[in-house]
Amino acid sequence: xxxxxxxxxxxxxxxxxxxxxxxxxxxxxxxxxxxxxxxxxxxxxxxxxxxxxxxxxxxxxxxxxxxxxxxxxxxxxxxxxxxxxxxxxxxxxxxxxxxxxxxxxxxxxxxxxxxxxxxxxxxxxxxxxxxxxxxxxxxxxxxxxxxxxxxxxxxxxxxxxxxxxxxxxxxxxxxxxxxxxxxxxxxxxxxxxxxxxxxxxxxxxxxxxxxxxxxxxxxxxxxxxxxxxxxxxxxxxxxxxxxxxxxxxxxxxxxxxxxxxxxxxxxxxxxxxxxxxxxxxxxxxxxxxxxxxxxxxxxxxxxxxxxxxxxxxxxxxxxxxxxxxx
Numbered sequence: 001x002x003x004x005x006x007x008x009x010x011x012x013x014x015x016x017x018x019x020x021x022x023x024x025x026x027x028x029x030x031x032x033x034x035x036x037x038x039x040x041x042x043x044x045x046x047x048x049x050x051x052x053x054x055x056x057x058x059x060x061x062x063x064x065x066x067x068x069x070x071x072x073x074x075x076x077x078x079x080x081x082x083x084x085x086x087x088x089x090x091x092x093x094x095x096x097x098x099x100x101x102x103x104x105x106x107x108x109x110x111x112x113x114x115x116x117x118x119x120x121x122x123x124x125x126x127x128x129x130x131x132x133x134x135x136x137x138x139x140x141x142x143x144x145x146x147x148x149x150x151x152x153x154x155x156x157x158x159x160x161x162x163x164x165x166x167x168x169x170x171x172x173x174x175x176x177x178x179x180x181x182x183x184x185x186x187x188x189x190x191x192x193x194x195x196x197x198x199x200x201x202x203x204x205x206x207x208x209x210x211x212x213x214x215x216x217x218x219x220x221x222x223x224x225x226x227x228x229x230x231x232x233x234x235x236x237x238x239x240x241x242x243x244x245x246x247x248x249x250x251x252x253x254x255x256x257x258x259x260x261x262x263x264x265x266x267x268x269x270x271x272x273x274x275x276x277x278x279x280x281x282x283x284x285x286x287x288x289x290x291x292x293x294x295x296x297x298x299x300x301x302x303x304x305x306x307x308x309x310x311x312x313x314x315x316x317x318x319x320x321x322x323x324x325x326x
Contacts, residue, residue, distance in 0.1 A: 039078045041280075046320030048074040050288055052107070053314040059307050060253070067109030067117075069311070074243075075101040090137045098129040098154075102245065127245040129154035145171045156246040161257060161298060165189035170200060178206045192259075192299050223270075231274040238267045247295065254306065257298040263291040266316065278325050285317040 039046075050072040057064045077099045084093040102125040108117035133150040148168045155161040170184030184200040201218040211226040215235075223237035243262045249255065268286015275281060295307035 039076075040080055041078075041322040041324040042080060043324075044076075044078040044320060044322040046074075046076045046282070046318055048076075048316060048318040050074075051315040053290075053312045055309050055311045057307065057309040063112040064307075065109055065111060068107035069104060070107045071103070071105035072314075073103050092135050094133045094135070096129075096131045096133065098127075098131075100127040100245070101125070102127070125245045126157040127154070128156070140171060143172050145169065154246075156248070158248060161246050161259075168200065170202075178208065180204045192296070192301050228271065229273075233272045235270040235272075236268075238265060240265055246298065258295050258306070259298050259300075260293065260295050261302050262293045265289045265291055268316075278323055280322050280324070282320040282322070283318070286315070287313055288316040289313050 052068060052070050053072075054066070054068050056066045079097045080094060081096075082092050082094045085091065104123040104125075106120040106122070109120055110117055129152060131150055131152040133148060136147045138145055138147070146169070149165070150167075151163070151165045153160055153163050166186055166188045168184060168186045170182050172180065172182050174181040180202070182200075182202045186198045186200055188196050188198070199218070201216075203216040204213065206213040213225055215221065215223045215225060219240060221237065221239045223235045223239070225233060225235040228234040241264045243260075243264065245260055247258045247260060249258050266284075266286055266288050268284065270282065270284045272283075273281045290311040290313075292302075293309040293311065294302055294305035296302055296305045
């Protein structure tokens with residue numbers, strides 16, 4: 001659960017709104033953001049269940065274990081509260097809290113040197129994160145631009161583990177009634193980051209004489225969306241998600257605090273339904289492909305991993321509910 005992705009989405013949504021309305025106040029921007037991304041609302045709860053999958057792993061580059069994950073569930077809770085804004089509403093500071101409870105249930109596991117299976121107890125993970133994000137909207141070269149700086153503290157049930165940060169800037173290249181194109185950059189203030197600077201690109205286009213639109217955010221999503229049933233919306237496409245948590249390991253070869261980082265590519269559909277002006281529901285389902293699962297020492301670059309795991313594709317579904325009083 002990378003906080004970085006959340007704020008990249010926040011920024012990309014903001015810049016699209018500014019492109020549509022030159023002098024859009026912060027209230028209009030925030031409304032657009034929370035409509036697109038449930039995790040940016042005042043309160044959001046989501047539960048995800050992933051199907052069984054087989055895995056094969058390496059420890060220090062050598063084949064280690066293979067086996068089966070029978071059950072894998074995630075519960076996520078998000079709270080976002082803007083607590084300061086200037087009179088012009090073009091500078092806002094927001095505080096965010098994140099909690100994730102993740103469980104794994106294992107089937108038969110085999111060591112590389114043995115054909116005799118063994119079992120492993122269910123694993124429970126707790127992850128906490130708090131962030132403060134400052135966002136400023138302005139004009140540059142007569143084009144809307146948005147700047148953001150975010151500081152994050154995260155950890156597990158034992159202690160605070162790391163402090164991270166990043167800054168971004170985005171600017172509109174093109175804006176018409178149906179199309180918005182933006183570019184920008186993200187700079188990581190994190191010594192463990194493999195790529196310290198990442199380009200950002202968004203493309204949003206509403207097809208003429210159609211209810212469909214395309215929403216593309218590099219490197220996070222490609223979705224085709226349209227309204228479905230009264231107060232509902234369906235999206236079809238692919239999203240890149242990042243998950244992470246901390247592990248306290250006490251083994252002969254591994255001792256201390258380690259960090260697991262996982263990249264997931266989810267393809268399928270999302271259906272959102274507005275129960276009232278303040279309460280929204282969500283249901284997602286499809287195929288989940290694990291692109292990378294690596295364990296590193298806390299604060300080390302992901303390329304310096306000590307453990308690497310490959311998993312088969314798996315089905316998944318997620319449902320959630322969010323509350324936004326504004």
